[in-house]
Amino acid sequence: AAGVIQSPRHLIKEKRETATLKCYPIPRHDTVYWYQQGPGQDPQFLISFYEKMQSDKGSIPDRFSAQQFSDYHSELNMSSLELGDSALYFCASSFGLAGGNEQFFGPGTRLTVL
Amino acid sequence: AQSVTQPDIHITVSEGASLELRCNYSYGATPYLFWYVQSPGQGLQLLLKYFSGDTLVQGIKGFEAEFKRSQSSFNLRKPSVHWSDAAEYFCAVNSGYSTLTFGKGTMLLVSP
DSSP: OOOEEOOOOOEEEETTOOEEEEEETTTTTOOEEEEEEEEEOOEEEEEEEEETEEEEEOOOTTTTTEEOOTTTTTEEEEEOOOGGOOOOEEEEEESSSTTTTOOOOOOEEEEEEE | EEEEEEOOSSSEEEETTTTTEOOOEEOOOOOEEEEEEETTTOOOEEEEEEEOOEEEEOOOGGEEEEEEETEEEEEEEEEEEEEGOEEEEEEEEEEEOOEEEEOOOEEEEOOO
């Protein structure tokens, strides 16, 4: 079965650079979520989109922005990168916004900021 | 606000022994509860979930969990642990909207 695809899987950037992470949800899933997992930490919710509109916002820094496109894929744009942004970034997708809907997670993008 | 507490950071279990991972949640109403497993460097895989109804839920890989409203708990159990179960386990709660709130995780180590 098709899963959530994230690219790239690994990314190395310098401080103050920008990065773009991409997420391709499971076909027919209309909701995408972004989570950040720091080293040894639990995943923290950043932002979500439903039908191309922002549906919820968590602890996403102002330096980050995201959007969902017409084909439902999503991109997380990160600017002025800081050392503390080094983390595993997960994308998850679901069908619909209801709380009980299962979120399927991608393998993550490991971002390292030097 | 909803929150999840996993009181055990690490647990070591002998292979073949039983396992129980603890999870307590804080939320005003009955939440949606989930257990995810994460192998090193990997994504999160859903083991099981509770929405309503039978308080004992069965999941994949032989795992089960029991929802106890009186104790605000959703503990994960497995009768016989295999070495391949070594991973980090996250309990998560969803209030009925979309955001998942995770616990800090419990790292399971399996000894021979």
